[in-house]
Amino acid sequence: MKTKKTDSLMEYIKANRKGSREAEIENHGHPINYNRVQVSKKVYNRKRDKADARRHLPYSFLYLIVE
DSSP states (O other): OOOOOOOHHHHHHHHHHHHHHHHHHHHHSSOOOSSSOOOOTTSOOHHHHHHHHHHTSOHHHHHHHHO
């Protein structure tokens, strides 16, 4: 059976990433996503606007719309 060669550089990088992530969770209380693009609230978003409009309607009016 062949044994895997361990690359010390890859082990170092992996350990460094794990330590960095644990420190980040400890500081902020939850993991932080750096890759997601922040959506501007000024940009027109029909889905969000429609959800906000329905949230502020009285319950009886909302019930009539669904039927």
